[in-house]
Amino acid sequence: MDGVPPIPQQRNHPDAARSQSGTGIAPDAPAPEPAPVPAPEPPGDAGAPGSPAPSDNRFAVLGPVRAWRGAEALPSGSPQQRALLAVLLLRDGRTATAPELIDAIWGEDPPQQALATIRTYASRLRKVLEPGLLVSDAGGYAIRLRHQEALDLGIARSLAADAEKARAAGDRALARTLLARALEMWDGEPLAGVPGPHADTERTRLSEWRLQLLETRLDLDLEVGQHAEAVSELTALTAAHPLQERLRELLMLALYRSGRQAEALAVYADTRRLLADELGVDPRPELSALQQRILNADAELARAEDPAPTAAPVLVRPAQLPATVPDFTGRAPFVAELGEILAGADGQVMAVSALAGIGGVGKTTLAVHVAHAAKPHFPDGQLYVDLQGTEPRPALPEAVLGSFLRALGTPDSSIPDSPADRAALYRSILDGRRVLVLLDNARDAAQVRPLLPGTAGCAALVTSRVRMSGLAGAHLVDLDVMSPEEALQLFTRIVGAERVGAERQAALDVVGACGFLPLAIRIAASRLAARRTWTVSVLAAKLADERRRLDELQAGDLAVKATFELGYGQLEPAQQRAFRLLGLADGPDVSLAAAAAVLDLP
DSSP states (O other): OTTOOOOOOOOOOTTOOOOOSSSSOOOOOOOOOOOOOOOOOOSSSTTOTTOOOTTOEEEEOSSBOEEEETTEEEOOOSHHHHHHHHHHHTTTTOOEEHHHHHHHHHTTOOOTTHHHHHHHHHHHHHHHSOTTSEEEETTEEEEOOSOGGGBHHHHHHHHHHHHHHHHHTTOHHHHHHHHHHHHTTOOSSTTBTOOSHHHHHHHHHHHHHHHHHHHHHHHHHHHTTOHHHHHHHHHHHHHHSTTOHHHHHHHHHHHHHTTOHHHHHHHHHHHHHHHHHHTSOOOOHHHHHHHHHHHTTOHHHHOOOOOOOOOOOOOOOOBOOOOOOTTOOOOHHHHHHHHHHHHTOTTSSOEEEEEEOOTTSSHHHHHHHHHHHTGGGOTTOEEEEEOOTTSSSOOOHHHHHHHHHHHTTOOGGGSOSSHHHHHHHHHHHHTTOOOEEEEEEEOOHHHHGGGOOOSTTOEEEEEESSOOTTSTTOEEEEOOOOOHHHHHHHHHHHHOHHHHHHTHHHHHHHHHHTTTOHHHHHHHHHHHHTOTTOOHHHHHHHHHOTTTHHHHSEETTEEHHHHHHHHHTTSOHHHHHHHHHHTTSSSSOOOHHHHHHHHTOO
C-alpha cells in the first residue's frame, strides 16, 4: 500500500554491553507442555499451506502483550517479563543478545542482577510456551514462530500487503475490506503497559503505521464515493492528530463531495492558523491547491469513482469485547447479580444494566469481566464501544451506529445518513438475534438510548460516571471502592504473596493510602512489581505524603490524577471551587452544616 511500509526491524545495539557476571545467557531446560488445543483460523482459506497448526501458540502485541494456546490465555508475567516477550516477538525470529535485551527493557539504568532476572523471565516463559518456541542461541534468546499468522502483527502485515496488491489490480472493494481487517488487529494502544525504551519506540512506530493504514483506507473510501460516511471518522481523526495535513486534506475532500463547501474551506482556514501558530509554516502545496479547486468549484474534484456494487447485508458475529484482566479480584456480589440478569435476557423485552461510579473505581473492568462470562448467552455476537463521555467531544450516537452496522455486516453503501434511519436499521438487524452490547464510559442517557437494541434476547451493559436514572427499565448498580480485604487481595495478586506476606501492615497502609480505589491500587502495585529493590514499606512511605500522593500514583499511561482531572474539568466554576474547599476537610465525611460553613452558603 502506498505510504504504508512494513514495520522496520528493531535496531541492534552493539555498544550496549553491560558489566554482568558472564557474557551470555545460559540455556534453560524446557518444561513439559500441556496438551494443545486448536488456535483460531488465520486469514485465508482454512487448511491453506502456512496456516498455524492446532498445537501452535499465538500472540498479540497490537494492544496488551498476550499469549494463548487455543482459547486458553497464558500468563505473561510481570511488566518486565512482558517486555522481554515483546522484544523477542518483534525481532522476527532473530536472536537478541543479553546486552540488547537489558538495554531494551531497562535502558540506561538496569538493575544489578539484570542478567539473572532475564534468565528467570525466560525460564518462566518457556514453561508456558510450546516446546522449542523459545530458544537459547549464541548467548541470547529468540522466539521462532512457525507461521507469521501466530502473531497479530504478522496477520496485519499480511493483510496490508494483500490490500496493496488488490489496489494495484484495481479491486478497491477488496483492498478496503483487507485494510479494515488489518486495522481490526489493533486492540487499543500497542504494547500497552509494557515498560522500557524498546517498547516506547515500537509503540510509536506501530501507532504511526496504524494511522498510515487508516489514511489509506479512508482514501479508498473517497475513491469509491463513500465520502459522507468518512466525514465523521475524519473529523475525529483530525481532532486527535491536528498536525496531520493528509487527514485534513481528506476531510476537506469528503466535506466538499458531501455538499458542504463552506465547511471544507473552514477546515483549510483552521489548518492554516494551526500550522502558523504551532510550527510557523504554511500548509503544504497539495492542501493549498485543493483549497483553490474548491473555491473554483472544480467539476473534476466533485466526481468520485463509481461506487462498489451494493451487496446484500451479510450477518456476521462480532466479538468486540476488550480482554478481561487476568487478575480480576473481588466484586463477587456484583458479578453474580449482573450475570443473573444477563443470563435471563432471553425472552425479556431487553435487559439493560447501568454501572455508575467515580473514575478509577473499576466500572469498565467489572463490565468487561461480566460480559465475557455471559458470552455463551449471546451466541450472535458482542458489540463494544468507548463512548468517551468524559472527553470534551463524546462519541456521536450516529457515528457509533455506523460502526456497529459495519460490524454486523452492513456494507457502507447500505448505511443511511440520518441518525434516526441508522438506529432503525440497527434495531431491525438485531431483531431475532441474541447480541450483547457494552456501552462504556457514557456521558448521559441521551447518548445511550439510540444505541440500545430494543429487542428480546439482546442485552446492554452501560458504564458511566453518572447514574443512568433516565434509562427506563434499567437495572442500576452503584459501584463503590473496594473493601479493605478485596483491596489487599488485588494488591497481593499483582505484587506477589511472598512480598506482601512479609510486610502485611505496610501493604494495608498502601491500599489505605490509595483510598481502596482499584485504579490507584493497580498503579501502586504495578510500580512495586516493576522495582524488585523496593520493599512494600518504601512504597508506603512514598504514598504517606498526601501532597505528593497523586504524583506517585502514575505508571506508564495510567494516572489517578488524569482520571480525576477528567471529572473535575466537567464541573462548573462554582462546583470546582466547592470541590477544592471540601477537599480541605479532614476525615471521610463532611456534615451539611460544616459544608455550608466552608462554602459560605445557607
